[in-house]
Amino acid sequence: MPPKTWKQYRDVAEFFTRPKDDLYGHIAMPGAAIAADFYENAQTYGLPARGFTVARRASVENGGLMNSERAIAWLTDYCDLKQFGPPGIESMGWEEAAGQFLAGRVAMAIVWADSVAEISNPSVSKLKPGQADCTWLPIEPKYMLFHIPTIYGDMGTYCIASASRHKEAAFIFAQYLSSPEIQAMEMEQMNTICTRVSLLYSTLASEMDRKLGWNYFNFMKTAWNLGELYGPEIAIAEGADVYDLANRILPKAYVGEVTPKQALDELAEAVDARMKELGW
Amino acid sequence: MKFRPWILVLPATLYLFLIDIAPTIFALWASFQKYILLSPLPIEFVAFENYKKLLNDVDFWQSFVRSLTFASLSTIVQLIIGMGVAFILYRDFKGKNIFRTILVLPLGVSPIAIGCMWKLMMNPLMGPVPWILKQLGFTFNYAAISWQAFGLLVLLDTWHWLPFTAIVLLSGLVSIPKDTIESSEVDGANVLQKLLHIQLPLITNEILLVTLMRFMGSFQIFDEVWMLTTGGPGHATRFLSILLYQTALLYSIDVGYGVTISLLYLFFIVIFSWILFKIIRSV
Numbered sequence: 001m002p003p004k005t006w007k008q009y010r011d012v013a014e015f016f017t018r019p020k021d022d023l024y025g026h027i028a029m030p031g032a033a034i035a036a037d038f039y040e041n042a043q044t045y046g047l048p049a050r051g052f053t054v055a056r057r058a059s060v061e062n063g064g065l066m067n068s069e070r071a072i073a074w075l076t077d078y079c080d081l082k083q084f085g086p087p088g089i090e091s092m093g094w095e096e097a098a099g100q101f102l103a104g105r106v107a108m109a110i111v112w113a114d115s116v117a118e119i120s121n122p123s124v125s126k127l128k129p130g131q132a133d134c135t136w137l138p139i140e141p142k143y144m145l146f147h148i149p150t151i152y153g154d155m156g157t158y159c160i161a162s163a164s165r166h167k168e169a170a171f172i173f174a175q176y177l178s179s180p181e182i183q184a185m186e187m188e189q190m191n192t193i194c195t196r197v198s199l200l201y202s203t204l205a206s207e208m209d210r211k212l213g214w215n216y217f218n219f220m221k222t223a224w225n226l227g228e229l230y231g232p233e234i235a236i237a238e239g240a241d242v243y244d245l246a247n248r249i250l251p252k253a254y255v256g257e258v259t260p261k262q263a264l265d266e267l268a269e270a271v272d273a274r275m276k277e278l279g280w
Numbered sequence: 281m282k283f284r285p286w287i288l289v290l291p292a293t294l295y296l297f298l299i300d301i302a303p304t305i306f307a308l309w310a311s312f313q314k315y316i317l318l319s320p321l322p323i324e325f326v327a328f329e330n331y332k333k334l335l336n337d338v339d340f341w342q343s344f345v346r347s348l349t350f351a352s353l354s355t356i357v358q359l360i361i362g363m364g365v366a367f368i369l370y371r372d373f374k375g376k377n378i379f380r381t382i383l384v385l386p387l388g389v390s391p392i393a394i395g396c397m398w399k400l401m402m403n404p405l406m407g408p409v410p411w412i413l414k415q416l417g418f419t420f421n422y423a424a425i426s427w428q429a430f431g432l433l434v435l436l437d438t439w440h441w442l443p444f445t446a447i448v449l450l451s452g453l454v455s456i457p458k459d460t461i462e463s464s465e466v467d468g469a470n471v472l473q474k475l476l477h478i479q480l481p482l483i484t485n486e487i488l489l490v491t492l493m494r495f496m497g498s499f500q501i502f503d504e505v506w507m508l509t510t511g512g513p514g515h516a517t518r519f520l521s522i523l524l525y526q527t528a529l530l531y532s533i534d535v536g537y538g539v540t541i542s543l544l545y546l547f548f549i550v551i552f553s554w555i556l557f558k559i560i561r562s563v
Binding site: 032086090091092100162163240244248251258277278279 | 314316317318319320321403404405410421423424426509510511512513514515516526530534
């Protein structure tokens with residue numbers, strides 16, 4: 001039975017961590033994508049979009065939630081899980097983390113499920129189809145008093161920068177990219193849906209589940225039907241600045257240079273300052 | 281025809297202007313602007329605001345001190361080991377040519393490839409080096425331990441540039457007249473006395489040249505650091521070059537502030553070079 005809460009997740013990770021046998025209970029991708037983990041995992045602590053508001057506010061003092069109690073709770077627990085990960089987890093990105101999972105070295109991986117599509121590829125995976133699958137992220141019940149979706153679909157939004165000089169051309173291109181035909185092609189190439197959720201109901205989705213030997217698209221469809229699926233990344237261009245700053249500052253907490261609270265205070269302040277520079 | 285010399289140098293002058301002078305003029309101009317490429321706000325003249333921000337930027341000064349520390353440490357290590365290798369090559373021994381050929385191989389490898397290679401070798405989970413160290417009872421995890429990441433980069437920089445240091449110092453040793461050495465031997469000088477009172481003083485120019493070039497090179501290191509640590513763990517290896525790249529070329533692309541950092545970077549390098557050249561001339 002997959003863990004339903006982060007406490008259960010931690011217990012399972014602890015059980016499976018046996019460094020002498022080169023087996024570990026947990027892996028994530030804090031090296032290249034701690035900002036992504038912040039976005040996707042902190043949602044299960046009742047913190048949407050990293051606590052960054054549509055009004056471009058980050059710190060609690062300024063009207064955001066980036067350094068709120070739940071954000072600190074998320075980062076503290078996230079850093080605590082490091083002890084159940086393999087050596088070098090601090091520098092791992094999504095490919096390395098998925099690679100460790102596919103090598104059969106890790107019991108649970110918080111990675112993007114589409115990278116686990118490689119289970120059916122014997123040249124990179126020691127796991128066989130059926131030996132691993134995707135499931136719901138655990139939640140932190142203390143902060144999930146109101147329902148917010150917890151399953152991140154790495155779908156994507158096509159944004160047009162406000163500084164663009166060819167907005168109409170950009171819009172036409174975005175329309176082309178999000179057309180059903182192109183989206184179906186992208187789905188086959190990237191093993192995930194990109195923008196059109198309707199593809200989850202297509203025969204292509206079931207065929208790909210069969211071909212890859214997993215339950216990913218069916219799982220995503222269930223999540224969508226239950227209102228649990230959300231995505232994409234923050235649908236505003238300045239989300240990239242938040243991502244950049246989070247990737248620069250949060251690793252300091254992960255390696256113990258600063259406390260989670262200090263890291264989030266610094267991040268929220270830096271984001272507010274950056275938004276002010278950008279005119280918000 | 282009195283304009284012919286000017287016409288003949290025109291292509292080179294134009295090239296120099298396009299590659300060197302025009303970007304510098306642009307950088308100077310941009311450093312006085314609030315110029316964020318992806319911002320909807322127009323470019324705005326802000327006089328010395330970028331420079332004021334830089335002087336008060338804790339991140340910048342921490343990165344500067346880190347770069348200085350790294351460059352100093354790396355240069356000293358390269359000088360000491362380079363001197364040793366130069367003295368080995370100074371003597372005749374069997375297999376000297378093969379040894380010299382193997383020695384210079386790292387110079388031919390691109391910095392990106394070096395970073396990639398070392399990243400694989402030093403991988404805390406799968407790399408051969410951490411495995412060997414673990415058998416000897418030593419835990420090596422540069423991804424988590426700051427001083428190990430820093431030390432690893434010093435080692436990497438040394439490995440890459442040791443051939444250059446050794447060859448320059450060797451050229452100095454070889455240029456010392458044999459008569460000088462022989463007459464010192466006749467006078468009863470031992471190896472240490474020859475080294476301290478004859479050889480080292482006579483290759484001071486080469487030592488200073490290597491110090492200058494390696495210090496400047498190590499101060500500007502980027503490729504290997506970006507490949508191996510990306511400035512981590514935390515900010516342990518976030519040198520000025522990494523800070524500059526992240527500020528000027530990632531995400532919102534703050535051109536104004538980025539070029540301000542790069543101009544100050546250039547200023548320090550020029551000042552340091554000037555001091556060292558003064559020392560070389562006075563020797």
